[in-house]
Amino acid sequence: MRWIQIPVIWRALAEMYWKAQRIKEAVMEAQEILKRNPEDVQSRRLLGRIYLRSLGDLSSGSGQSETVSRAIEQYREINRLDPSDANQRCGWRGCTG
Numbered sequence: 001m002r003w004i005q006i007p008v009i010w011r012a013l014a015e016m017y018w019k020a021q022r023i024k025e026a027v028m029e030a031q032e033i034l035k036r037n038p039e040d041v042q043s044r045r046l047l048g049r050i051y052l053r054s055l056g057d058l059s060s061g062s063g064q065s066e067t068v069s070r071a072i073e074q075y076r077e078i079n080r081l082d083p084s085d086a087n088q089r090c091g092w093r094g095c096t097g
Helices: 007-017 023-036 039-053 064-081 086-093
Strands: none
Touching: 007 023, 007 039, 023 039, 039 064
């Protein structure tokens, strides 16, 4: 079985790390997914959410402005890959309507 066929497992692992407050591991896992498949919109959305929700977390290891920039980069890439993706705004204001 090829790795690319099961990205959902790796996304779930990244999300579990994030929920366990293991931000560094969550980011690393999501970045690894994107190295293998840079067009994976779901993984980009997850990474953007991890960046946004880790703002203020002193253990994340990067400054707030750098974290915001990284999140913006993911959401811009989502918009480029799938301009019709309404969910790409969910990380910013929450999903409304």
